[in-house]
Amino acid sequence: MMLSCRKAAELISLSQERPLRFWEQIRLRVHLWMCAYCTRYYQQIRTMRRIFAQFRSNETYTERMTVWRLSQDARVRILRQLTAYGSDTPAANDRDPSTE
Numbered sequence: 001m002m003l004s005c006r007k008a009a010e011l012i013s014l015s016q017e018r019p020l021r022f023w024e025q026i027r028l029r030v031h032l033w034m035c036a037y038c039t040r041y042y043q044q045i046r047t048m049r050r051i052f053a054q055f056r057s058n059e060t061y062t063e064r065m066t067v068w069r070l071s072q073d074a075r076v077r078i079l080r081q082l083t084a085y086g087s088d089t090p091a092a093n094d095r096d097p098s099t100e
């Protein structure tokens with residue numbers, strides 16, 4: 001008995017939530033062999049899933065980028081402070097507290 005497209009779509013969605021049971025898998029496979037629409041749907045779901053998995057595996061990369069951005073911000077702040085300190089330093093050195 002051929003699965004209806006609606007039932008096949010249900011199985012495809014279900015396969016994203018849990019592994020399909022043996023017969024569910026067989027029935028879906030048989031349907032996909034015969035139905036181009038559901039095959040396309042299945043491929044789209046799988047592509048989306050792959051992109052999502054890649055996105056999640058990129059979290060460490062995103063984290064690294066955030067750290068890099070923070071250290072970049074920190075560098076700018078340090079540079080500003082150093083510049084400010086540098087401009088203050090000659091004045092501070094001009095007045096030696098011990099000679100006053």
Ligand SMILES: [Zn+2]
Binds near residue numbers: 037
């Ligand atoms: Zn179908």
